[in-house]
Amino acid sequence: MKILIFGLGYVGCTAAACITKQGHHVVGIDVAQDKVDIINAGQSPIEEPGLGDLIKAARDEGLLEARTSIGDALDDADVAIVCVGTPSAADGAHDMRYIISVTNDIARALDDDRAKVLTIAYRSTMRPGTMEDLVGPVIEGALSYSAKSNVELVYNPEFLRESSAIQDYFEPPKIVIGTHDGGPSQNMDALHDGIDAPIFHVKYREAEITKFVDNTWHAVKVGFANEIGRICQKQNIDPRTVHDIFKSDTKLNLSAYYTRPGGPFGGSCLPKDVRALQYMSSDLGANTPMIDMLMRSNDAHKHFQADRVKALLPEGGKILLAGLAFKADTDDLRESPNVDLARKLLEAGYELAIFDPAIAAEKLVGQNLGYAYSNLPSLRQLLISKDDVQNGKFDLVIKANRTFDQLDLADTQVIDLDSMD
Numbered sequence: 001m002k003i004l005i006f007g008l009g010y011v012g013c014t015a016a017a018c019i020t021k022q023g024h025h026v027v028g029i030d031v032a033q034d035k036v037d038i039i040n041a042g043q044s045p046i047e048e049p050g051l052g053d054l055i056k057a058a059r060d061e062g063l064l065e066a067r068t069s070i071g072d073a074l075d076d077a078d079v080a081i082v083c084v085g086t087p088s089a090a091d092g093a094h095d096m097r098y099i100i101s102v103t104n105d106i107a108r109a110l111d112d113d114r115a116k117v118l119t120i121a122y123r124s125t126m127r128p129g130t131m132e133d134l135v136g137p138v139i140e141g142a143l144s145y146s147a148k149s150n151v152e153l154v155y156n157p158e159f160l161r162e163s164s165a166i167q168d169y170f171e172p173p174k175i176v177i178g179t180h181d182g183g184p185s186q187n188m189d190a191l192h193d194g195i196d197a198p199i200f201h202v203k204y205r206e207a208e209i210t211k212f213v214d215n216t217w218h219a220v221k222v223g224f225a226n227e228i229g230r231i232c233q234k235q236n237i238d239p240r241t242v243h244d245i246f247k248s249d250t251k252l253n254l255s256a257y258y259t260r261p262g263g264p265f266g267g268s269c270l271p272k273d274v275r276a277l278q279y280m281s282s283d284l285g286a287n288t289p290m291i292d293m294l295m296r297s298n299d300a301h302k303h304f305q306a307d308r309v310k311a312l313l314p315e316g317g318k319i320l321l322a323g324l325a326f327k328a329d330t331d332d333l334r335e336s337p338n339v340d341l342a343r344k345l346l347e348a349g350y351e352l353a354i355f356d357p358a359i360a361a362e363k364l365v366g367q368n369l370g371y372a373y374s375n376l377p378s379l380r381q382l383l384i385s386k387d388d389v390q391n392g393k394f395d396l397v398i399k400a401n402r403t404f405d406q407l408d409l410a411d412t413q414v415i416d417l418d419s420m421d
Helices: 010-021 033-040 051-060 097-109 130-141 165-170 186-191 204-234 239-248 270-284 294-312 337-347 366-375 386-391 402-406
Strands: 002-006 025-029 064-067 079-082 118-122 151-155 175-179 199-203 318-322 351-355 396-399 414-416
Touching (some): 002 097, 010 051, 010 064, 010 165, 033 064, 051 064, 079 097, 118 130, 118 186, 130 204, 199 204, 270 294, 294 396, 337 351, 337 366
Parallel strands (some): 002 025, 118 151, 318 351
């Protein structure tokens, strides 16, 4: 295939060299004449292990050329990949001037009489909606009705780390291909042929948000590790040893187990231990703003979940809460988000019933008893049996945990709090 790459920085240069290694012909386009001259001389304009050798080999084989303008290069191209920068603007948003500029350049260079499909793939990090609200209108506005079927827009984020970019290109953690309908792209599938990685065919917005999620998660990990490190050093604890213990747990600590969007955290462990760590940090003067915000973030999610329920039903509606305990098949109500939700719904004027067969109000003891009745003094009256549920009529059922699975509630509106779908 013939591939055009717009922007010859770290992402664009790496993509250009790696794609030529796959046997494709690449034309790199950049406004900087010095970058173009360096590449055409068979050298790399950036420092990245192994990149210079790939560029030299590609030039020797006639598979790579660089230029400062498009000219007629789009006419017989199969794929155009946009890799221009989206740096921070003064207000913190992405500066989109380079995206706008290159999109306009591409639109002006498009030929209405194309003989084959051109896939225009964006790899620059852009906020969700950019493909639909900015890129799409510009490109489509440049084409006649009949020519639109020959141009395909794709969002295809990259996952390259500097100093290991070439290895990351050929061994990525995933391949994400965003199209207008979430369907596959023949040209993009061909471009990634031979690369072994999970492939996600999704719509534009799911693809666009991917880099934000990934990079913010990486930032969270770094910030969290450094805050824990500060707490450790304040107490003469070896942070590396603590980290070795932490990362050894790939069942819970380093896994997808707690990263699925759903319900708030709660129970007898997480809230109290987070608060205790916050106090410890404050007492030591370790200054850990990320850890200090955890409880506020969790409270915000509790409010969010309550608002989700309220949006589905007017005040005064009849609600069944399926699951009150922190986890199904237990009677542990301590700091259960479901208790907090029940209280909020009662305060908002809803008629509430609760089904949780593991809970017997008269058997609650100790902290469990105190937490339950300080938040839900009418708990004994709120709890109903399975027979009462099956014979009752509810406007809305809340699936708070697996307790819901014991019920048969056909034709009843259900909201699953453990899912953000």
